[in-house]
Amino acid sequence: MKMGKRRPAGGLGGVGEQAEPPKEAPDRRDLPPGLRDVVASAVDPLEIAASLESHGYTTAVVRSSFGYADVFGFAEHLYKTVGYGPAPATEEHRPRPGGFVDLGRGGVFAAPMLVFAGVSLAVRDALSWWAVPLSLLVGFALSQATGYVSYTRLGRSEAPGPPGGWGILFGLAASAVASIVAASVWGGGVTSVLFAIGMCTFMTAASWLVVAGMELLYALWLLPAVAGSAIFISGFPFSLPPLGAEAFVGGTVTGTLLTAAWRLPRGWWRVAPVSRHEARPAGLYFVHGLASGALIVAFGVLQQRRRDPDWTAVATYPLVLSLGAMEWQLRTLQARTHRAMERHHDLVQFARAARRELARSLCLYMAAFGALAGSVWAVEDLRHVKLPAGLWVVGAGLGVTFFLAWTVAGWGRVDLVVASWGGGVLGFAAWEGLSSAAPLARAIGSGSWPLSPEFVFALSATTLCLAALAVHGAGNPLLHV
Amino acid sequence: MPVTLPAEAPSGDAVDVTLVTEGTYPFAIGGVSVWCDGLLRALPGHRFHVLALTATGHEKRNWQLPPNVVALEPVALWGERPRGKVGRTMRREFLPVLQRFFASLDVQGEGLDFTASLRGLWELAHEGLLAPLLGSRQAVEALVESAPTVVRRDHGEDPGAMSVADATAVVSQLEHFLRPLAVSPRASDLYHAVANGLGALPALAAKWSLGTPFLLTEHGIYLRERYLAARPGTASASARALLLRFFKLLVQTGYEHADVIAPCCSYNSQWELACGTDRGRIEPVLNGIDPARFPEVTGEPEVPTLSWIGRVDPLKDLETLLRAFALVHEVIPESRLRLFGPTPEGNEAYHERCVRLSGQLGVAPAVTFEGPSAPLDAYRAGHVVVLSSISEAFPYTVLEAMAAGRPVVATDVGGVAEAVGDAGLLVTPRDPPALAAACLRLLGDKAQRQALGGIARLRVLSRFTADRSFGAYGSIYGRLGDGRPLGRVGGASSIDLTEDLLARTGAREELRA
Structure with missing residues (x-):
């Protein structure tokens, strides 16, 4: 380890002070596993040279151990003698398999709508007409925009946290302002305002949890609301009072929001919600969400x-x-x-x-x-x-x-x-x-x-x-x- | 869109330099950015236009630009695709240019010159046609039809025909990589690219259109780092092979067209020569630091401590360092490892992996991730400064630690051996036991620590100062910017390659004895 007294990491034996340096080039099997793959997959001798160096086979080592003038000569030898056998792309670089694996994932997308229906039925007597349309419109629009910005950041290997934080915050603010305005114009009580705020923020938080790879956690939180809504709507296997359905859904909404808040990275607010070049596509996704929500509302x-x-x-x-x-x-x-x-x-x-x-x-x-x-x-x-x-x-x-x-x-x-x-x-x-x-x-x-x-x-x-x-x-x- | 900055007009023989950076200055923290900042401040008599290749073009600027920087122009490689359309007729007309380019990637494509075909693409880019052309289905079709052979090996599997998926992946990546070709060349006296590869593209364009001289500095070896980053299995074999072939040819074109190639250490020049570069145009200029900023630190921490400084990045191989420290900790249970430096965006997962590994190795309480910190504090914090990288050029952290009089244990990669010489211990990369043994040796021997620290400081003061290093650049700027005949200079920092390599080998033999 002292200056000059070095050996390559793993695989080949070290060049001891007393040892006579072997002048035979090693077989591929003698190389450390990481190097073996590179040698077989290499598209050029220089690629092998780069990897050899990063494993400690510097020119000095190669010269004293194998008698080559430099690492490039050794790499050339390996390139010529070892057969080409490129490593296949690993699964993580392929798209998800699709098929029935994603059917379960699809459930996570359908379930909130069932919950939506359940809770709006449960509180319908106290709900003003605008509450459901407003939640759907703002919720769809913001969840689309949040999803887009988070995915884009993930694609750049950046943390998707900040858009999630901003999405939830915007969801909260936008639905609060819109519902208070709606209540003052068309009338409506606290229930309507709380319903709009809760559902809209929930949709945005859910969208972020899915993008940030916390689908399972989110799915677990969804279970009580799905069960409560399904029982309340169908009356099977028993009749659930509206308060029961509200409690189930309230638990899910609170749990999801707390989970999202807990998983947000520290200092997420220091990152701008969207960068300038993301603003246009994020706006388009917002409009796309708005249009989708509007169609459901209209229909x-x-x-x-x-x-x-x-x-x-x-x-x-x-x-x-x-x-x-x-x-x-x-x-x-x-x-x-x-x-x-x-x-x-x-x-x-x-x-x-x-x-x-x-x-x-x-x-x-x-x-x-x-x-x-x-x-x-x-x-x-x-x-x-x-x-x-x-x-x-x-x-x-x-x-x-x-x-x-x-x-x-x-x-x-x-x-x-x-x-x-x-x-x-x-x-x-x-x-x-x-x-x-x-x-x-x-x-x-x-x-x-x-x-x-x-x-x-x-x-x-x-x-x-x-x-x-x-x-x-x-x-x-x-x-x- | 360049940002014009208020500037103090340099006088007299000022050279107007376009400095091209990629993923570094003035947006990222790291050795190359430190070097760029030092260069700009050390040469206040010259005017600089900084052309920064970035990911999105909207990164936060991390460096205060000195007054002689007259403009900063970020060029986004990964933002939204540049606007523009090519009609059906134009597409028919220009597709052959693209087809020629794809064909020139073929290893057997003698007669088809990569440089000429790249120049053809530059002409398209100049007209705003390249990005829309590469964004068309016909571009994929052209590549599938060209089907260049990019791997020629005597044994083994047949590389196979290119699938639509491979061609699509390659074309969409090339669209990003070739964006710098669309930057309109400025009427500078000199283009100075701080890295080869994509950073060379604007300099090539300026050379082709205006005949502007081109100076190429290499810190890390661009091609080597591309090879290391494109690990087998990270993409399909055909797409990976084709892109690596593109980078090799691009790097060779950069070397071929640069009037002067100034590697930051002699090690780099081995690679430049291996890529077929003419030796006569290589003028190594070793990195240097300002010794006044790194005075000798006195005293040592109370408990045996290893200190590391750098950005948390896979190339720094912190996993080997942690494994080595676990071995050190077995022998000296009170020992500590302090890791100083930021985690760049995108490397959070690697940081997490390292934290997890320290837990798995049972050394978590003794390891601290300190985050960004003043370098001198980091050097003061350890008995020994450790570098565990698998790839380096001529690292500043090593020079700074040496200037501060701290002994260094480092992996023998890149130009590290040239920097450390006999003033520290070198080990092979990815070898935890060797790294641990070297650390233990120094932690257990105060006299040797002090001796090596003293030699290290003297070595830096006598060889690796910023004045010498940037002075050599001033001299190259003067020559290239004046349009005087090009040739090698005998400046203080120019080092004869052969002599240096021999000296390096000789020193090793001596120490081995």
Whole structure:
């Protein structure tokens, strides 16, 4: 260890003071394990030289031990004599496998919607009409933006904590301000304000926990609320009083928020919520979340005011519950598309395979949607709740729209998704403006506006636009990186 | 967009220098940033425009720029893709340029010159067409069709054809790596790149368009560090091979075009020569420090203590240091290990791993992660200063510790042996028992510690001062900036390679005896 008296770390024997230096180059098996892989995988003798040096085989050692002029000569020898056998990419560098593994993960995405429905039913008597729409709108929008910024930071190997902290803080502030304003304009009590603040902050915190890799912890916290909501809504296996459901959900919300706060890194507030170049895409994700929330509100929430209470959210259940299946299929699509990229050496063939995978995933999602819709229909039929058939069809259409929008957004083209949402809104407004036969006010007043021609037209146009984008984009491998 | 700064106008023979950094000054903490700051302050008579290649372009600036820096221009490699579109017709017209570039990566592609094809890309980048072209599906198609052979080995598996996934990964990474080509060259007297590789791209562009002289300083060997970072298994074999081939050719182009290559130690020049560089253009300029900032520290801590300073990073191999310390701790249970230095963003997981390892080794109570600290405090804190890196150039921490009169135990990597000479103990990297034995030896022998500390300080004062080092740069600037004929200088810091290497080997033999 003293100057000059050195030996390579591990593997080869040291060059002792008394030892006659061996002048034979070693076999690959004589090298330490870390070096062995590098030698076999090396693309150039210089790569071997770099690794040899970092393991202690400096020019001096190589010269005295093996008789080579320098480390480069030794590396050249190994490069020529050892066969090429590159190490395969480790699993951590591959996308998640998809398939049934992600079905469980999908549950984490669907469960909050069940909880949402449960708690809004439990406190509905004390809840103003604006509370649920406001929570959904702000919650969806902020959770999308928080998720995007956190993922981006993770992609740069930076801690995803700061956007989580800021997201929760913004969620708290935005929902508090918005709900207080709403209460003062449209009326509403403390319950409505607390409901909006709690649900919105919960959604943002949940989104951050998922991105930050704490899905399991979050899923554990979700269990009481899911159980409480499911029992309260279905009345099976026993009838739960509203206070019981509120307690279950309150426990979940509090636990999730405390967990998120506990896992935030120290000093997260010292990092700006978004950097300048992230601001635009974060804003687009915010709008994407806002649009998604608005569609759910438009479809399943606003009309409840005009209807029998038993109708509450019935038509929305298949849609919101199928978010889990959607997440499952989006992951599966990603994994299968990536496998297709690895399998194909031709872009045309790859594009065909990628489009097939897109169709397959959409079909599987729709099958899951159909199964959920059937179950909801059966349960509600037993409870003598009759929904117009058209509402099921529009609900299914919304499912397709969501699936396509999330697919395209997942490729990083959230700008196109937002443009499609914008197109839909414009189409709706144009129809409203042109048609005196179906003014918006009359449609809303009738309580069936998701079935109004302008809504169906706008939704169809948006869906077609998104479908064209998805089919075109599926064939572009750069979108799948 | 460059940030123009209020500047005191240097007078007379001021040379207008564009200093190109990558991932270092003025945003990151580390040896290269210390060096850049020292250079800028040591040469107040010259004007500097700092072109900093960064990750996003919005990093926090960690260094106060001296008044002779007239502008700072961050160039983001990983931010949003530069805007721009290429229509179908233009794409058809320019795709052949890209195809030629891909073909020039082929190991058998004699006749296809990488430099010429890179120059073709620079012309596209200059027009704002390169990024959108590389962001198109057709670019992936072009690479799949070109299918360059980048590995040629006599035995073993067939590298196989390139898949769509590999081509996509390569094209999307190349789009980031080639962004510096799009920076408009400035009318400087000189481009000075502080690293080869991507840092050389703006200098190459300036040379091609304006004929600006190009000075290349190498602290770490760019290619060597790329190889070490691209461990097998971190990407698919084909994509990894192709990107490493690109870096090798890019580095060689940098060497080929630099008017003067100034490695910070003779060790680096071995690599430059191995890459086919002309020996006549290599002028090593050894790093130096300001001895006034590192006066001799007196006294020693009460308990036997090892001190380490640096950024918490896998290249520093703290795991070996912790394992070595565990062995030291077995022999001297009251011993301590104090680790000074920041954990850069992105290395938090490595920091955690080290903390966990110290717990697993049962030495957690004796190991402290002190965080950022004044270097002199770190050197004062230990009986011995330890360096456990697997890759270094000519590390400042070693020079500073030596100037402070502390004995050093270091791994024999890069130019560490040149710095330490006979004033410390060298061990092989990744060898905890050897590192532990050296530390134990010094911890147990006060007389040897004091003797080595004294020799170390004298060695720094006589060889490695900032005045000598930056003075040599002033001389190179003068020559290159004036457009005088280029040739080697006999400055105080210029060292004859062969002589230095022989001296190094000879010294070892002597000590071995």
